[in-house]
Amino acid sequence: MPTGSGKTTGAVWGIVDFAEQYPDKRLCFLTPYKEAVETVYANLAKHLGDDIVGYYHSDAFADKSAELSKRIIVLTHSFIEYNQGRLDDRDLFVVDEAIYATGEASLKLQHFDEARSWATSNNIYPEAFVELSDFANELDVQLRESGKKYVAPLLDREFPWAATINKINLQEHSQTITSMDVLVAVQRFCEALLQGLVFLSKGSSDKTRYDPVFSAAVLGIPRIEKTVILSATGGMVYDIAGPFKQDLGSREYWTPPSYERLRLVQLAGPDIAGSYNTWSSASKKDQVTAYVDWLLTTISEPTIYMTMPKKILEGCLRGYLDQQKTGVIEYPIKTTKHGKQLHISHHARSVGSNAFKDCEAVVYLWDNHLPQSVHVQKFHTLADKEITEEALEDANSGTLVGDYSRIRKAQFIDNMMQQVGRGQVRSIDEYAVAAPMTAYVLTEPNLFESLAAQYRGCTTDQLQYEEIVVNEPTGRIARILSYIRNSTTKADIPVKEIEQALGFDLRRYRSQLEGDWDLAMLGYQFQAGEKGRGKAGYFKWLGEQ
Structure with missing residues (x-):
C-alpha cells in the first residue's frame, strides 16, 4: 500500500485484535522512525492500556527494562542491532518497511x-x-x-x-x-x-x-517466520527477495485508494557535469541555486515539502536557505521563498510522515545515488542468498544487471514513494480518494514511468526548464508501461497494437513482462502468445482491484 494509504492504521487494528484474541502472546512492532514509535504507541495504549503496551527509543524518557517486560512493545529497527537477544521472547513481529530493517x-x-x-x-x-x-x-x-x-x-x-x-x-x-x-x-x-x-x-x-x-x-528481524511486513512497494521489493510472500488475502479488507487527484510532474533539470558529490565549485553551486529558485517561482502551490540528497542541500544551498556556512543543519528547514511556505529535508532523513500532510506540493529533486555495493548488499540480505564469487559475477561486470539492477530500481522507487507520500496525498477521504496534490519529480525518465505506475489513476505532466526539455523514457519496458498507462481503454490490449505503436518486437522481453510489478499496479498482466489462430499475445486487463 502506498505511503499514507493506511498501513499503520490497519496494523494498529490488527495488533489490538491480536492482543485480545491471544492474551498469552507477546508482540513487537518495529518502525524506522522515532516519531512513528510514539504515534503507534499512543494509538495502541489508547485501546489496550499502557500496562500492556510499552515503547522505547534512544531519546525516550522511559525505563527500557520496564517497557520490554510489557506484552506489546513498539521500537525502532535500530533497537535490535544494539540489543541482541532482548526480543527472543516475542511470538510475533510487525515490521514497517523491512527494507530498512537490515542490520x-x-x-x-x-x-x-x-x-x-x-x-x-x-x-x-x-x-x-x-x-x-x-x-x-x-x-x-x-x-x-x-x-x-x-x-x-x-x-x-x-x-x-x-x-x-x-x-x-x-x-x-x-x-x-x-x-x-x-x-x-x-x-x-x-x-x-x-x-x-x-x-x-x-x-x-x-x-x-x-x-x-x-x-x-x-x-534485522529475529524471527522471520513469525513476521508481518508493511510495505509501500511490497511486490516491487519483496518479489525480488525470496523469503517474503505477499498476503493476497489482505486485499479483501482493503480498497486501493484512487489517485485521480494526484498530479505527477516530470521535471527537466539543469545540465550540471559530474555526480552531485563533486558539485563544489562556485559555478555549479550557482546552477543548483538558480534551478531551485526558478522552480519555486514557477510552482503555484503555497505550501511545499521539498527533498533532495543531503550532499546537495549542505554543499550548494546553505546560503540560499539562510543556513550557517558550516556546522550541523537542523532538519526539517522551515523557511519562506517567493511567498511560499517551505519544509525542506533530505532523502535519507527519518522523520514522521505526518509532519508534512498539509503540504499541497512535494518537490523531489535528484535521486539519492548510492554505491553499487549498497544494492549488492541489500539484495543478498533481503533474498537470504549467500554472497559467493559466482554470485558477484554480475556486480563485477561493470554496471549492475539482473537482480542487482532490480533492487537498485526498487530502492529508488521506494524512496520516491516515501517522499511523495509525505504531502497532502496521504489524506484519504471516506470514498478512498486521495487528497489533491502535485508532486514535482526530477529523476531518470524510466524511473518516472515506473513511479507513475504505482499511483493508478494519477495524471502526469512535464515542466521544461529554460531550453532543456524533459527526456522521454528510453527503456523498452518503460515505453511499454507509458503506452499502457496513457491508454484510455480499460480492456485487454493486443501485443500487436503496442508493437505497431512503438516499433519493436515484444517477444524478446517476455521474461521481463511476465509477472512485472509495474504492469500489475496499472491493472494489467502480460499473456504470451501461442501458436495457432486466435492465440496472439495480449495484455490482460485485471480490473480496478
Whole structure:
C-alpha cells in the first residue's frame, strides 16, 4: 500500500485484535522512525492500556527494562542491532518497511585492528579477535590480487571465532569501550559472516584509488517466520527477495485508494557535469541555486515539502536557505521563498510522515545515488542468498544487471514513494480518494514511468526548464508501461497494437513482462502468445482491484 494509504492504521487494528484474541502472546512492532514509535504507541495504549503496551527509543524518557517486560512493545529497527537477544521472547513481529530493517555494517581494515586492540587490552576473547583481524587482512590481499571490484570469502570452512564474537554482550563491557559503534559493526560483521553475507569492495569509483570497504548485513528481524511486513512497494521489493510472500488475502479488507487527484510532474533539470558529490565549485553551486529558485517561482502551490540528497542541500544551498556556512543543519528547514511556505529535508532523513500532510506540493529533486555495493548488499540480505564469487559475477561486470539492477530500481522507487507520500496525498477521504496534490519529480525518465505506475489513476505532466526539455523514457519496458498507462481503454490490449505503436518486437522481453510489478499496479498482466489462430499475445486487463 502506498505511503499514507493506511498501513499503520490497519496494523494498529490488527495488533489490538491480536492482543485480545491471544492474551498469552507477546508482540513487537518495529518502525524506522522515532516519531512513528510514539504515534503507534499512543494509538495502541489508547485501546489496550499502557500496562500492556510499552515503547522505547534512544531519546525516550522511559525505563527500557520496564517497557520490554510489557506484552506489546513498539521500537525502532535500530533497537535490535544494539540489543541482541532482548526480543527472543516475542511470538510475533510487525515490521514497517523491512527494507530498512537490515542490520548493516561497513568497515575498514583499521576497525578490525581497533577491535583487536580492545579485546587484547581487556582480555575479552583476544584469540577470537586476532583471528578476525587475520581473516580481514586475508580478504584484503585476495581483493588486491584479483583485480576485481568485489570479492567474497570462501564459505567452505567454519568460523568458530565469529560465533564467539557474535555472542558477546557488549553492554556488559560498555565502561571499557570507547567506540561502541565500531564494536557493534564488528559483531554484525561476524553474524553476517556466519550466514555467508559479507564481501569486500574496492571502495572508490576512482580507478587510481584503493579504499576497501568490508560490507556485511543481516535482516534485522529475529524471527522471520513469525513476521508481518508493511510495505509501500511490497511486490516491487519483496518479489525480488525470496523469503517474503505477499498476503493476497489482505486485499479483501482493503480498497486501493484512487489517485485521480494526484498530479505527477516530470521535471527537466539543469545540465550540471559530474555526480552531485563533486558539485563544489562556485559555478555549479550557482546552477543548483538558480534551478531551485526558478522552480519555486514557477510552482503555484503555497505550501511545499521539498527533498533532495543531503550532499546537495549542505554543499550548494546553505546560503540560499539562510543556513550557517558550516556546522550541523537542523532538519526539517522551515523557511519562506517567493511567498511560499517551505519544509525542506533530505532523502535519507527519518522523520514522521505526518509532519508534512498539509503540504499541497512535494518537490523531489535528484535521486539519492548510492554505491553499487549498497544494492549488492541489500539484495543478498533481503533474498537470504549467500554472497559467493559466482554470485558477484554480475556486480563485477561493470554496471549492475539482473537482480542487482532490480533492487537498485526498487530502492529508488521506494524512496520516491516515501517522499511523495509525505504531502497532502496521504489524506484519504471516506470514498478512498486521495487528497489533491502535485508532486514535482526530477529523476531518470524510466524511473518516472515506473513511479507513475504505482499511483493508478494519477495524471502526469512535464515542466521544461529554460531550453532543456524533459527526456522521454528510453527503456523498452518503460515505453511499454507509458503506452499502457496513457491508454484510455480499460480492456485487454493486443501485443500487436503496442508493437505497431512503438516499433519493436515484444517477444524478446517476455521474461521481463511476465509477472512485472509495474504492469500489475496499472491493472494489467502480460499473456504470451501461442501458436495457432486466435492465440496472439495480449495484455490482460485485471480490473480496478
